[in-house]
Amino acid sequence: MNILLYTLYFTPDIGPDPLLMSTLAEDLVKLGNKVTVICAFPHYKRNKLPDNYSWKLFEIERPSTGYRIIRTWVSVPSDERILKRLLNYLSFMVAGIFAGLLNGPTQHVLVYTPPPTNGIAGYVVSRIWNASMTYNVQDIYPDIGIKLGIFRNKWIIRISQAIENFLYAKSAAITVISPGFRKNLLAKGVPENKLHLIFNWVDTAFIKPLPFENSLRKSRNWGNDFILLYAGNIGLSQNLSDVLTMAKYEELPGDIRFVIVGEGFGRQKLEQEAINSGLTNVEFADFFPENQLPLLLASANVSLVMMKPEVVNESVPSKVASIMASGRPILGVVPTESDTWKIIAESNSGLCVKPGCFDDFLSAILALYHDRELDAQMGRNGRDWVIKNCDPMQAALKYQSIFNSLSEAKRNKKKQSTSPKGDLL
Numbered sequence: 001m002n003i004l005l006y007t008l009y010f011t012p013d014i015g016p017d018p019l020l021m022s023t024l025a026e027d028l029v030k031l032g033n034k035v036t037v038i039c040a041f042p043h044y045k046r047n048k049l050p051d052n053y054s055w056k057l058f059e060i061e062r063p064s065t066g067y068r069i070i071r072t073w074v075s076v077p078s079d080e081r082i083l084k085r086l087l088n089y090l091s092f093m094v095a096g097i098f099a100g101l102l103n104g105p106t107q108h109v110l111v112y113t114p115p116p117t118n119g120i121a122g123y124v125v126s127r128i129w130n131a132s133m134t135y136n137v138q139d140i141y142p143d144i145g146i147k148l149g150i151f152r153n154k155w156i157i158r159i160s161q162a163i164e165n166f167l168y169a170k171s172a173a174i175t176v177i178s179p180g181f182r183k184n185l186l187a188k189g190v191p192e193n194k195l196h197l198i199f200n201w202v203d204t205a206f207i208k209p210l211p212f213e214n215s216l217r218k219s220r221n222w223g224n225d226f227i228l229l230y231a232g233n234i235g236l237s238q239n240l241s242d243v244l245t246m247a248k249y250e251e252l253p254g255d256i257r258f259v260i261v262g263e264g265f266g267r268q269k270l271e272q273e274a275i276n277s278g279l280t281n282v283e284f285a286d287f288f289p290e291n292q293l294p295l296l297l298a299s300a301n302v303s304l305v306m307m308k309p310e311v312v313n314e315s316v317p318s319k320v321a322s323i324m325a326s327g328r329p330i331l332g333v334v335p336t337e338s339d340t341w342k343i344i345a346e347s348n349s350g351l352c353v354k355p356g357c358f359d360d361f362l363s364a365i366l367a368l369y370h371d372r373e374l375d376a377q378m379g380r381n382g383r384d385w386v387i388k389n390c391d392p393m394q395a396a397l398k399y400q401s402i403f404n405s406l407s408e409a410k411r412n413k414k415k416q417s418t419s420p421k422g423d424l425l
Helices: 016-030 082-103 117-128 143-147 154-170 179-187 215-219 241-247 267-276 290-299 319-326 339-347 358-370 372-389 392-418
Strands: 002-006 034-040 058-061 068-072 108-113 132-137 173-176 195-197 226-231 256-261 282-285 302-306 330-333 350-353
Touching (some): 016 034, 016 108, 132 392, 358 372
Parallel strands (some): 034 068, 226 302, 330 350
């Protein structure tokens, strides 16, 4: 069958979205589908489009993986102001609609969000081609924006809520990444038969347990230091200021090093705070190339997952599955009610403490520092859990099942509408 996949970011952009979507597209092709990805020109954390995409509206690419890519022009935000980010989303929405027309008829449209504006493009194209739309929810908007203080204007909140409610109503199927998401949407009146739980997947053949002593650790001169790694976006929801507070504790052994890898509008302030505090046990680094991600995760003794206390079941960091796949334990500084806490606890893949509870944070670090066998066992537990629950082909098969069911329902509806109704008495 023909499948159209909408995502704002795609390879070679870095981050979790491109990795998730490229893996899914490749596996759907392996299942015998014709897949087209509609995405923006590469622009993640850039000030402008790459030179080879300048002055272009669209570009069609055909990678050796078997799917087709239609890349579109997009307005690149020069900073993190909400209006520039909104223009980025809206420009891709409009260009994405035209790309969907350029692609031609399709049977199924799969929309990866956020942003929700992707869903509007997907809906318009699905109506034009009489296709079913499946809506993948990675963050629950506008809930997370409200809790983080991004959305304060009541009209912006109402418009965002109206868009989400419209897309929930018009989607033939909705996939969520955690039980908490499912509960949230059920409470908003989304029919249960529309909802499908599919955990974010990870390529366990790509990200796998590797030796601590590897080329990346050596290149960073980490030696035998005990590395507490945070790798990911540095923004509003991550609460990384807790890391700097913890780094000041004199009870920490001298060979513990906090390494923060990533980008985002919160990094400059965080880095300056570390400098002002004279923290020699905190190190910052830019994102590494995607092919070095397994080495980066393997270089860590423990990987950190940080969330603000307000973020309960509106977001689940995709890094959780990647850390588990690497065979390293997780130290989650996350709300107790969150799905992230529950996943880590149920899989026994690490330790969790509440944000702001620094004595507990310190105790957890020391427990992991002094018991390396515990670390290794938690790493093995996480690896086992992710193989069972987050296999990429397993996720692709679940999507395939959804598409097959939607196609069957459409055929049955068509048969009913064309069958003889008999004589009226």
